[in-house]
Amino acid sequence: MEQVEQNVIRLRRGFDIRMFGEAEPRYLDRPPAALYALKPTDLHGLAPIPKLHVKEGDEVRAGQPVFFDKGMPDVQFSSPVSGEIVEVRRGAKRAVREVVILADARMTFQEYPTADPASVSRERAAALLRESGAWVLIRQRPYNVVPDPSRVPRDIFVSCFDTAPLAPDAGMLIEGREEAFRAGLRVLGRLTDGAVHLGVRTDSPPVFRKAEGVEVHVFSGPHPAGAVGVQIHHTRPINKGDTVWTLRPQDVALIGRLFTAGVFDAERTVAITGEEIRESGYVRTRLGASIQTLVDGNTRHDHVRYISGDVLTGTRIEPDGFLGLFDDRVTVIEEGDTPEFMGWLLPSYARPSMSRTFLSTFFPDRKFHVNTNMHGELRAYVMTGQYERVVPMDLHPQHLIKSIMVGDFDQMEGLGIYEVVEEDLALCEFVCTSKQPVQRILREGLDALRVEG
Amino acid sequence: MKIFRSILKVAKPHFEKGGRLEKLYNAYDAFETFLFVPGESTPGGAHVRDGIDLKRTMFTVVIAMAPCLVFGIWNVGHQHYLGVGELTGVFEGFTAKLLYGALRVLPIVAVTYFVGLNTEFAFAVLRGHPVNEGFLVTGMLIPLIVPPTIPLWMVALATVFAVVIGKEAFGGTGMNILNVALTARVFLFFAYPTYISGDQVWVAGNPEEFVDGYSGATPLGVGYIDGMDGLAAAAPFTYDLRNMVLGTIPGSIGETSAIAVGLGALVLIATGVGSWKIMASVLAGTVTASSLLTALNITPFQGVPAYYHLFMGGMLFATVYMATDPVTAAQTEKGKWIYGFLIGVFGIVIRVLNPAYPEGFMLAILLMNVFAPTIDHVVVQSNIKRRAARVLQ
Numbered sequence: 082m083e084q085v086e087q088n089v090i091r092l093r094r095g096f097d098i099r100m101f102g103e104a105e106p107r108y109l110d111r112p113p114a115a116l117y118a119l120k121p122t123d124l125h126g127l128a129p130i131p132k133l134h135v136k137e138g139d140e141v142r143a144g145q146p147v148f149f150d151k152g153m154p155d156v157q158f159s160s161p162v163s164g165e166i167v168e169v170r171r172g173a174k175r176a177v178r179e180v181v182i183l184a185d186a187r188m189t190f191q192e193y194p195t196a197d198p199a200s201v202s203r204e205r206a207a208a209l210l211r212e213s214g215a216w217v218l219i220r221q222r223p224y225n226v227v228p229d230p231s232r233v234p235r236d237i238f239v240s241c242f243d244t245a246p247l248a249p250d251a252g253m254l255i256e257g258r259e260e261a262f263r264a265g266l267r268v269l270g271r272l273t274d275g276a277v278h279l280g281v282r283t284d285s286p287p288v289f290r291k292a293e294g295v296e297v298h299v300f301s302g303p304h305p306a307g308a309v310g311v312q313i314h315h316t317r318p319i320n321k322g323d324t325v326w327t328l329r330p331q332d333v334a335l336i337g338r339l340f341t342a343g344v345f346d347a348e349r350t351v352a353i354t355g356e357e358i359r360e361s362g363y364v365r366t367r368l369g370a371s372i373q374t375l376v377d378g379n380t381r382h383d384h385v386r387y388i389s390g391d392v393l394t395g396t397r398i399e400p401d402g403f404l405g406l407f408d409d410r411v412t413v414i415e416e417g418d419t420p421e422f423m424g425w426l427l428p429s430y431a432r433p434s435m436s437r438t439f440l441s442t443f444f445p446d447r448k449f450h451v452n453t454n455m456h457g458e459l460r461a462y463v464m465t466g467q468y469e470r471v472v473p474m475d476l477h478p479q480h481l482i483k484s485i486m487v488g489d490f491d492q493m494e495g496l497g498i499y500e501v502v503e504e505d506l507a508l509c510e511f512v513c514t515s516k517q518p519v520q521r522i523l524r525e526g527l528d529a530l531r532v533e534g
Numbered sequence: 535m536k537i538f539r540s541i542l543k544v545a546k547p548h549f550e551k552g553g554r555l556e557k558l559y560n561a562y563d564a565f566e567t568f569l570f571v572p573g574e575s576t577p578g579g580a581h582v583r584d585g586i587d588l589k590r591t592m593f594t595v596v597i598a599m600a601p602c603l604v605f606g607i608w609n610v611g612h613q614h615y616l617g618v619g620e621l622t623g624v625f626e627g628f629t630a631k632l633l634y635g636a637l638r639v640l641p642i643v644a645v646t647y648f649v650g651l652n653t654e655f656a657f658a659v660l661r662g663h664p665v666n667e668g669f670l671v672t673g674m675l676i677p678l679i680v681p682p683t684i685p686l687w688m689v690a691l692a693t694v695f696a697v698v699i700g701k702e703a704f705g706g707t708g709m710n711i712l713n714v715a716l717t718a719r720v721f722l723f724f725a726y727p728t729y730i731s732g733d734q735v736w737v738a739g740n741p742e743e744f745v746d747g748y749s750g751a752t753p754l755g756v757g758y759i760d761g762m763d764g765l766a767a768a769a770p771f772t773y774d775l776r777n778m779v780l781g782t783i784p785g786s787i788g789e790t791s792a793i794a795v796g797l798g799a800l801v802l803i804a805t806g807v808g809s810w811k812i813m814a815s816v817l818a819g820t821v822t823a824s825s826l827l828t829a830l831n832i833t834p835f836q837g838v839p840a841y842y843h844l845f846m847g848g849m850l851f852a853t854v855y856m857a858t859d860p861v862t863a864a865q866t867e868k869g870k871w872i873y874g875f876l877i878g879v880f881g882i883v884i885r886v887l888n889p890a891y892p893e894g895f896m897l898a899i900l901l902m903n904v905f906a907p908t909i910d911h912v913v914v915q916s917n918i919k920r921r922a923a924r925v926l927q
Contacts, residue, residue: 098582246582320925386575392582414582417575422538424571425589432585437806438594439585453575457587458567460666461708464591465865466809475921477866480914495918510580514591515708520579 089283090315092302092473096508098246098392098433099448102356102414106250109353109362111379114370116403117162118170118179119147123406124217125524126226126531128152129176139166144191144213144345147180156227159214161347161368163189179403182369190344198267198340203233206271210336213345218332218406222310222325223499224531234326236275236317239266241289241330242282242300244307245391245504249352249410252286253363255330256350259288262330264337266295269328280312289330302473310505314474319500329407351375351404355392355413356450357385366404372411373401380413386453388412393507394520417454425457432456435471435512460515468519471508476500478509482519485526490533493526502527538569560658564665591807592667598801598808599674599855602788603639605781609791610635610682613737613784619745624782635682638738639787642677642689649690650676653697657706668707668714668861669697675715675855678788679848679896680722681730682738688726692718712903713862716852719896736784752784754847754885754893761834765842778845789851792844799854808858811867812874816853819878820844827886835886843882852881852895862903866913873909877902 121127131148135141141164146157162184170179193213196205210216211230221228228234242251255262269277277295290297298316300306309327319325328336331349338346347368353361357380364375376387377400388395390408404411421429431441433449441447468478476497484492503520510519542565548555549562566572568589576583611631612624621627650673658665676693700717701710722730737750744750753773756764765773777783781791789795802808824840831837843849857863857877864873877898884894 100582318924320921322925386581388581393580395581397578397581412581418573420539420570420573422570425587426593428585433582434585436584436586436591437804438590451582453581454571454583455574455576456571456583456585457589458572458574458664460588460664461706463588463668463708463861465860465863466867466870469867475917477914477917479865480910492918495921496914497917497921507580511582512584512586514584514586514588516583516587518577518579 089299089301092300092306092311092315094470094473095244095303095305096435096471096512097244097303098451098511099446100246100356100392100433100451101448102354102358102361102412103247104249104352104354104361104363104410106253107362108253109360109364111364112374113184114366114372114374115184116167116371116373116401117160117164117182117184117367117369118371118403119158119160119182119369120179120403120406121148121150121158121177124227125224125528129174131158131177133169133177133180135166135180137166137169140164141166141182142189142191143347144193146212146214147182148177150227153227153230155208156211156216156230157214158217159191159345159347161345161370163187181403184367190346193339193343193345195343196340198264198271198337201268201271201340203271206268206340209339213339215332215336215339215345218335219326219328220407222313222319222327222502223323224527225327225502226531228326229324232324234273234275235323236313237269237273237277237326237328238280238309238313238316239269239277239328239330239333240280240307240309240312241285242280242307243391243409244304245393245507246304247352247354247391247410247412248307249354249363251289251330254350254352254409255286255288255334258331258334258338258348261334261337261341262288263292264341265333265335266292266337268336268340269326269333270294273326275317278312278316280307280309280316282306305471305505305508306473308505310501311473314476314500321494321499323499329409331409349404349409351408352410353379353413354410355388357381357413357415368404368406370404371401372398372404375411376400376413382415384416385413386416388414392451393511394504415450415452417452419454421454435467436514455516457514457516459517462515462517464514467512467514468506468509471512472506474500474505478506478519481526482506482509482517482522485522485529488529490530493530498523498526498530542566542569558659560662560664561655564655564658567664588667589670592670594805594807595671595802595855596674598798599671599678599788601794601797602678602791602851603643603674605791605794606678606788607635607639608632609781610638610738610787612782613682613750614739617737617739617744617748617750619748624780634738638682639677641686642680642682642684642787643674645686645689646676646693647673650693650697653694653702657697657702661702661706663706666707668701672696672714672718676718678855679715679719679786679851681736681785682787683736684722684729688722688729692721695721708861710861712900713856713859716856716896716900716903720900723896736786750784752847753778754785757838757842757846758835761837762842764834765838775842775845778842786848786851789848792850795850795854802854802858808854809860809863809870811870812858812863813853815871815874816857816878816881817844819875820849820853820882821878822875823879823882824886827882833886843885847885847893847895849881849895852899853877857899857902862906864906864909864913866910869906869909869913873902873906876905 164184168181481496611634615621696718881895881898
């Protein structure tokens with residue numbers, strides 16, 4: 082036991098935003114969603130108009146390819162359910178926003194050949210991932226994009242705990258799919274010359290903590306200790322020219338099941354969280370599910386924001402919108418669009434803050450009612466040292482953001498832009514006194530470099 | 535509240551696009567956001583934001599300056615009565631001193647804010663950017679670092695100079711190279727040296743009413759010429775450590791009391807608004823440099839020990855409220871240590887060794903303001919080199 086303690090990577094910097102609305106540890110019996118959608122916008126770097134295999138009215142099986150990106154013709158995006166393509170929703174310039182599928186009751190799967198996870202060849206494994214649609218659930222760093230089929234990742238990282246606000250219980254998300262998860266890890270091991278790295282906590286379930294054939298790293302500390310970018314930085318950091326993959330545990334299990342059962346089984350356990358939710362908990366649904374059946378009649382008020390994902394990095398969606406490709410929770414919080422009299426001087430209600438200018442500093446364990454108010458206005462940078470306090474990496478986040486603002490590519494590279502994606506710096510955006518859109522700026526920088534390079 | 539809301543509601547259309555006063559929108563916006571934190575919600579990215587904003591941050595600094603202002607008002611009165619030889623006890627004539635001081639100090643504060651804010655609003659309207667909160671702090675700093683005898687037109691001129699040349703020329707709050715309040719001070723210092731560094735300027739009142747032999751010189755001025763002997767002999771009170779810590783000495787309005795400045799420092803450190811690293815490192819630099827000079831002991835002033843230097847002149851005030859200005863200080867955490875330490879060293883070097891004027895911290899901070907980006911560059915480059923070296927391993 083003592084030896085385990087010594088190997089804990091202790092991160093001190095960061096911040097846990099304490100808020101009401103954690104999911105109750107129970108599985109809910111909500112009616113299954115009727116509609117599911119694949120959203121090309123969940124992924125960075127795709128052409129706006131993908132090549133569709135199907136048209137409205139076509140029947141598809143679960144796991145049947147629906148579209149592909151013309152830059153990567155053998156990487157398929159597959160349907161999470163069997164049913165009928167009911168609508169291709171387009172945005173500006175005919176860009177595809179959503180391909181909506183009406184699920185049937187039977188759930189018939191497209192059959193893929195099985196393969197032994199322990200001995201499958203790299204080429205065969207990669208080909209199966211690409212044609213089945215599982216490939217797009219893997220994200221490549223730098224840039225957080227669909228992995229380039231021509232590159233072998235140096236290492237593969239899986240963060241097995243979540244520290245973002247209202248984080249679901251990692252054990253409940255994976256429950257029932259432990260064996261598939263282990264098989265998935267073996268498949269991943271075939272895909273890299275390096276190692277598969279798991280980031281865990283001391284209280285992580287044994288399926289993660291005692292995983293075999295992988296390198297397990299134990300972390301402790303506040304958010305963003307659970308962000309995979311932070312974990313990579315403290316184990317095998319990304320240097321210029323490196324390529325690594327990151328995945329979420331549920332997608333590892335999906336890959337495991339693909340190889341052992343020959344199906345693209347897009348089952349996903351999702352937490353329903355947020356203070357505005359009446360009945361919170363976990364549901365078993367499928368990737369891309371409409372949240373309508375989860376939130377309909379399940380919110381306390383009408384004027385709320387629906388977020389696919391967490392409050393720091395999630396995507397704002399409509400009450401009948403769809404779960405994002407990588408999201409394992411729905412968060413519903415109050416909209417905060419009411420002006421507040423002299424709110425900068427004497428706030429009328431308590432709010433989370435990392436600054437010590439509020440009385441709540443003296444009650445560190447207190448939870449807060451949160452809303453979406455900006456609590457201020459956009460300003461030029463004045464304060465310094467705030468970002469550094471929430472980024473537990475050897476990195477100068479504020480200088481990095483400034484180098485993106487001025488478009489200095491050398492400086493961005495030098496300051497470590499390849500090591501971070503939005504979720505790693507999301508807290509900077511939360512704490513920023515000047516209310517700078519840090520994640521958007523970072524994405525602009527990443528996109529600029531990706532196009533350039 | 536509702537009244538304000540409805541006034542704003544009536545006024546707003548005139549300032550919005552197409553309204554008659556469209557050009558003044560940013561001025562209107564400043565008033566509206568002063569009264570109400572806008573009901574703007576997060577567009578995306580982080581959906582929940584920290585409660586802190588720039589208005590609250592700046593106002594925290596203003597609160598931290600309150601002890602200096604209140605003490606400064608009293609002390610202006612106290613010094614005046616010392617000069618005329620009445621109510622010389624510290625506890626005598628409290629109300630009279632406060633009243634006298636208020637009559638002297640509050641006009642300076644009012645003129646600074648009036649002139650400064652008008653300049654800010656004019657720029658916001660002309661340049662089409664929102665009115666920034668920076669002047670909340672600057673407008674309070676300027677009165678606290680000028681002598682009580684300063685003519686009001688000089689305050690106005692210095693404020694305009696500082697806001698226009700020191701800040702708006704660079705693009706407004708957050709973009710300036712030099713601390714804005716210090717720019718005002720240094721403008722006065724070089725444009726009107728006799729008003730800002732003469733012996734008589736530090737005590738308010740008609741010099742002809744002062745008792746015989748009362749010079750009104752500051753401890754810094756006395757120590758500069760006569761060293762410790764001068765400090766001990768200064769009339770009518772010795773400038774001993776107790777008086778300097780209390781602040782019952784002549785000087786700029788808000789800088790004299792170490793206790794008042796200390797209270798402000800506590801507020802800034804407790805709230806995290808001011809960098810304790812910078813404060814600590816300036817003190818370390820000051821003690822180091824003055825101890826070295828005392829060891830050499832060539833001029834009388836070099837004989838003044840380090841712990842005197844901490845309480846003389848504007849050193850503490852400058853450390854707590856001006857060296858910590860996040861815009862003009864070093865921005866990296868390591869850089870803050872270097873930046874602060876060098877301010878301390880240069881402040882003492884300029885104070886003790888230069889032949890012309892006995893206060894050095896104003897110039898030291900401005901000097902380091904200019905070098906802060908260089909310090910940051912070195913720190914940032916070392917991070918870049920560390921990252922580059924990782925590839926080779």
